[in-house]
Amino acid sequence: xxxxxxxLFALLLVAxxxxxxxxxxxxxxxxxxxxxxNRSDNKPERWRTMIRVALGQSKMTTRPVAAxxxxxxxxxxxxxxxxxxxxxxxxxxxxxxxxxxxxxxxSFLIASFEILAFLVVLGCVVFxxxxxxxxxxxFMSNDLNGWPRSDANYILIVEILLMSAFFMMNAxxxxxxxxxxxxxxVMPESAFPISSLLAGLYGNASPDALVMAERFCWWFHxxxxxxxxxxxxxxxxxxILLAFPNTFFSNLRAKGAFTNPENVMVEVKAILDPSFTPPxxxxxxxxxxxxxxxxxxxxxxxxAYTCTECGRCTSACPANNTGKLLSPRKIMMDTRDRLTEVGxxxxxxxxxxxxxxxxxxxDYITAEELWACTSCNACVQECPVNIDPLSIIIxxxxxxxxxxxxxxxxxxxxxxxxxxxxxxxQFSPADRLNWATEA
Amino acid sequence: xxxxxxxxxxxxxxxxxxxxxxFDDRARKITKAIVRILNHVGMKFAVLGTExxxxxxxxxxxxxxFLFQMQAMNNITVLNGYGVTKIVTGCPHCFNTIKxxxxxxxxxxxxxxxxxxxxxxxxxGKLKVEGGEFKGKKITFHDPCYLGRANGEYEAxxxxxxxxxxxxxxxxxxxxxxxxxxxxxxxxFKEAEKGNKEVNVERSEEALELQPDVIAVGCPFCMTMMTDxxxxxxxxxxxxxxxxxxxxxxxxDL
Numbered sequence: 001x002x003x004x005x006x007x008l009f010a011l012l013l014v015a016x017x018x019x020x021x022x023x024x025x026x027x028x029x030x031x032x033x034x035x036x037x038n039r040s041d042n043k044p045e046r047w048r049t050m051i052r053v054a055l056g057q058s059k060m061t062t063r064p065v066a067a068x069x070x071x072x073x074x075x076x077x078x079x080x081x082x083x084x085x086x087x088x089x090x091x092x093x094x095x096x097x098x099x100x101x102x103x104x105x106x107s108f109l110i111a112s113f114e115i116l117a118f119l120v121v122l123g124c125v126v127f128x129x130x131x132x133x134x135x136x137x138x139f140m141s142n143d144l145n146g147w148p149r150s151d152a153n154y155i156l157i158v159e160i161l162l163m164s165a166f167f168m169m170n171a172x173x174x175x176x177x178x179x180x181x182x183x184x185x186v187m188p189e190s191a192f193p194i195s196s197l198l199a200g201l202y203g204n205a206s207p208d209a210l211v212m213a214e215r216f217c218w219w220f221h222x223x224x225x226x227x228x229x230x231x232x233x234x235x236x237x238x239x240i241l242l243a244f245p246n247t248f249f250s251n252l253r254a255k256g257a258f259t260n261p262e263n264v265m266v267e268v269k270a271i272l273d274p275s276f277t278p279p280x281x282x283x284x285x286x287x288x289x290x291x292x293x294x295x296x297x298x299x300x301x302x303x304a305y306t307c308t309e310c311g312r313c314t315s316a317c318p319a320n321n322t323g324k325l326l327s328p329r330k331i332m333m334d335t336r337d338r339l340t341e342v343g344x345x346x347x348x349x350x351x352x353x354x355x356x357x358x359x360x361x362x363d364y365i366t367a368e369e370l371w372a373c374t375s376c377n378a379c380v381q382e383c384p385v386n387i388d389p390l391s392i393i394i395x396x397x398x399x400x401x402x403x404x405x406x407x408x409x410x411x412x413x414x415x416x417x418x419x420x421x422x423x424x425x426q427f428s429p430a431d432r433l434n435w436a437t438e439a
Numbered sequence: 440x441x442x443x444x445x446x447x448x449x450x451x452x453x454x455x456x457x458x459x460x461x462f463d464d465r466a467r468k469i470t471k472a473i474v475r476i477l478n479h480v481g482m483k484f485a486v487l488g489t490e491x492x493x494x495x496x497x498x499x500x501x502x503x504x505f506l507f508q509m510q511a512m513n514n515i516t517v518l519n520g521y522g523v524t525k526i527v528t529g530c531p532h533c534f535n536t537i538k539x540x541x542x543x544x545x546x547x548x549x550x551x552x553x554x555x556x557x558x559x560x561x562x563x564g565k566l567k568v569e570g571g572e573f574k575g576k577k578i579t580f581h582d583p584c585y586l587g588r589a590n591g592e593y594e595a596x597x598x599x600x601x602x603x604x605x606x607x608x609x610x611x612x613x614x615x616x617x618x619x620x621x622x623x624x625x626x627x628f629k630e631a632e633k634g635n636k637e638v639n640v641e642r643s644e645e646a647l648e649l650q651p652d653v654i655a656v657g658c659p660f661c662m663t664m665m666t667d668x669x670x671x672x673x674x675x676x677x678x679x680x681x682x683x684x685x686x687x688x689x690x691x692d693l
Contacts, residue, residue: 062616256589257539261504265544268508289502318619318642323635372632375500375624376584381615397502410629411501418506422492423458424628433488435460435467436474 009091009222016226023233027305030343033353034298035286039249046248049386054247059384063312066130069123073159076120077240080113080166087222096183097173107191114170114194117163124156124163131156138311143330148236148309155237162224169217170195172202172210181207239308243385246306249299250386255377258394264288264402289398292359293339296395303387304336313379313389319372326372328379328389334364335392361396370397371408440485440521450485452477452556453523455537457530458493459659465666466529466659472684473529473553475693480565484527490517494536501625508544511536515546525549527556529684531585531658532623538590552586554596554657554683561602570604571690576652578605578686581642581665582617583658596657596683603690608649618642620668622660643668647678654680 039046052058057074060067089098100106131139131152139152174192176184178199189196202210232238263286269276290296313328314320320327338360346353361367370393379389400406407415414424422429443450454477460470477484495510514537518526526548528534538550551559560566578600586592593614600607612618621631621638631637643665646654654669656662659682666680687693 254535254539254590256535256585258499260508260540260543264504264508268505268512272509272512288504316616318621318638319632319634321618321636322621322631322638322641324632326632368632371629372634373624374584374619374621374626374638376619377588378584378616378619381588394500394502398504399502401502402505407501407503408629411625414501414625414628415498415503415506418493418495418498418510422510423462424493424497425458425462427458427462429489429492432456432461432491433486435456435470436486436488438467438471 003094006092006094012223012226013088013091016229020229020233023230026343026347027233027238029346030339031298031301031305033294033339033342034296034301035294037297037299039251039299042252045252046250049250049252050244050248053250053384053386054243057384059382059386062382065126069126072116072119072123073127074240076116076123076163077159079116080120080163082109083113083166084222084225087218091222097185100185100187107187110170110187110191111193114167114192117166118194121160121163124160128153128156138315141311141314141327141329143311143314143327143333144309148333151235151237152309154231155235158224158228158231162221162228165217165221165224167195167198168201169214169221171198172214172217175199175202175205176207176210176214179207179210181210236307236309239306239385242302242306246302247386249302251299251388251391255380259391261288261398287399288402289400290392290395291361291399291403293335293342294353295399296335296360296392300335300388300392300395301339303389303392304332304339306385307332307336307387308385309333310384312382312384313387316378316382318374318376318378324369324372325366326369326393328393331365331369331389331392332387335360338364361399365396367400367406370400373397440487440490440523443485444521448483449522451483452485452525452527453518453521454484454486455494455526455528455530455533456486456491457528457533457659459663460529461491463659463663465662469659469662469682469684470529472682472688472693473527475688476557476560476566476684479693480560482560487517492517494533496532496536497625497628499536499540500623501628507540511541511544511546515541515544518546518548523548525551527551527553529553529659531583531589532660535585535589552590552592552595552657554586554599555592557599557684557687558595561599566687567691568599568602568687569691570602571692573603573605573653573686573690576603576605577608577649578603578653578655579608579610579646579649579651580613580655580657580683581610581620581646581661582613583656583661584617584619584623586657587617588615596655599683600655600686603686605653608651610645610649612645618645620656620658620661620664622664627660627663637668637671639664639668640671643672647672647674651678653686654678655683655686656680657683 060070086099130136170192174196177186266278270278287295309329311329317328342353345356373393377390417424417426456470459466492514493510495507499507526537531552534550534552561568580596580600619638620642654665656665669675669678669680
């Protein structure tokens with residue numbers, strides 16, 4: 001019976017990890033449903049972009065309050081997780097504060113963790129206030145109705161609970177140390193800058209009760225972390241991991257450079273270039289543009305899973321700012337929702353997608369949203385993790401125009417003008433140089 | 440360009456006028472301002488004239504990739520036929536398209552926007568600029584999306600304006616955070632989708648808050664949108680909308 005804790009812990013750890021790996025593999029499979037795109041060139045620049053944008057959070061700085069609070073939560077979250085290493089060793093071997101032998105360094109680490117944890121709580125509280133009391137516009141928009149808004153609050157509350165458990169664990173430990181109880185070796189008070197202040201909350205609790213409290217918080221903390229880990233793939237919070245690959249695979253070209261789809265190039269060359277020999281047609285002809293998530297490329301799908309729904313894109317969007325239906329954030333959320341649905345479809349149908357009569361275009365994103373875009377790149381510029389909603393908008397437009405001929409009438413007239421007289425307006429090409437003879 | 444070729448000469452640069460610069464009444468004035476600057480510094484330049492055709496930008500942004508690539512490949516055939524190596528455009532959309540989207544289709548050139556050319560001419564001492572009527576006037580610059588965010592050029596137009604000894608005043612949203620005029624993405628050629636405000640009204644309002652003497656632009660479409668926006672607020676007597684090239688020409692009587 002002595003080892004029951006250790007066995008239980010090991011089982012939980014393995015179960016939590018296995019489940020997480022399974023979910024991540026599923027997400028990876030979904031992302032790879034996308035079309036091929038080469039994002040492995042220029043590795044040094046890719047590493048630099050990742051270090052600058054994801055690790056260094058360079059694009060967060062445009063909004064200073066959010067940037068500082070986010071930095072607290074981010075640094076706190078990353079560094080406090082060093083503590084998890086100790087928790088795992090302690091859990092597996094039944095030790096208590098195994099790294100305690102580090103002495104003053106250990107006390108310093110615990111003290112740093114406590115201060116960081118305090119900053120994490122502060123950040124989360126400020127974030128909750130911004131969302132629920134100040135009701136910042138970008139958190140109030142219809143995009144977030146229902147689950148997404150709750151998701152955001154759950155994440156913040158869970159983080160506060162995890163940090164609270166960490167504090168209360170240390171507070172009980174500190175109290176037990178003061179009582180010189182059992183194996184609770186005395187550490188200096190300075191190791192517990194926050195929890196020593198909270199120790200009073202335990203009143204005159206008996207050592208047994210304190211041990212219970214300490215153990216409860218310890219288990220709560222580690223089970224909480226494992227549960228949170230497995231919540232990630234279902235949540236917008238997945239950005240804490242995906243921000244890194246997503247920035248690594250960023251588009252490194254100028255933002256104004258749109259792709260020249262190859263399947264169109266083949267057709268156009270076949271018309272214009274007599275010496276061009278078209279390659280053999282693929283077995284299943286590739287759609288022009290995108291109707292559903294499988295028509296997007298894998299980076300666009302990775303973008304969708306990386307989006308944490310912060311809404312900076314939408315708050316910068318000129319169409320959205322002037323009351324149009326378009327919201328770049330919704331484009332990303334729709335893409336993710338549809339991809340999740342397609343993934344579940346594949347799971348249900350033994351690994352093969354079975355037509356469900358739905359598609360990203362139409363069932364999730366409407367033509368009205370797409371036609372409101374000015375292609376100004378403000379959304380792309382704003383995104384702190386280099387997501388590109390504009391490329392999805394353009395790919396869906398391409399499908400509307402090239403496969404469905406469903407452009408607004410005025411745009412069809414513009415196309416006709418370009419075809420007939422080489423200008424978007426109805427002017428004769430012979431008049432092109434008239435300006436030169438004017439006064 | 441055909442004349443140069445007939446004489447067996449090569450111009451220093453090809454001026455890609457663009458559809459707006461060729462046909463739009465207001466934008467034609469920008470075209471002429473750019474030409475005055477080129478003539479003033481004695482730069483040997485050519486235009487394609489009737490051989491120029493839409494770059495395909497509006498078709499591409501609207502999703503008509505076929506039409507875009509047809510336009511692009513035809514233009515590339517013309518440009519390569521003349522052995523063009525360097526192009527200046529009067530429009531950020533032409534600039535972006537030729538610079539970034541033509542190379543994959545076989546057309547690689549050195550492409551600059553006219554504000555970049557003016558800045559280079561000033562920097563190299565070929566163009567001497569004084570403030571003239573704009574000295575001490577309040578000027579705000581509206582970043583064209585396809586010059587700014589799309590291609591990272593925020594400084595050239597500003598450095599040119601600063602040469603006018605004018606008070607360059609920035610809008611709340613400028614440079615990378617610049618707010619679109621509402622014309623991009625082929626919106627120029629269609630009615631806006633349903634909303635509660637026109638994009639150009641929103642942007643002009645922001646510019647007019649500064650009470651500028653001039654809203655400077657670098658794009659013929661921004662010119663249309665901002666001019667309409669200023670008119671919307673009946674401020675056309677107080678605030679002029681001028682292209683950066685026009686500022687230079689007017690200030691220095693070129």
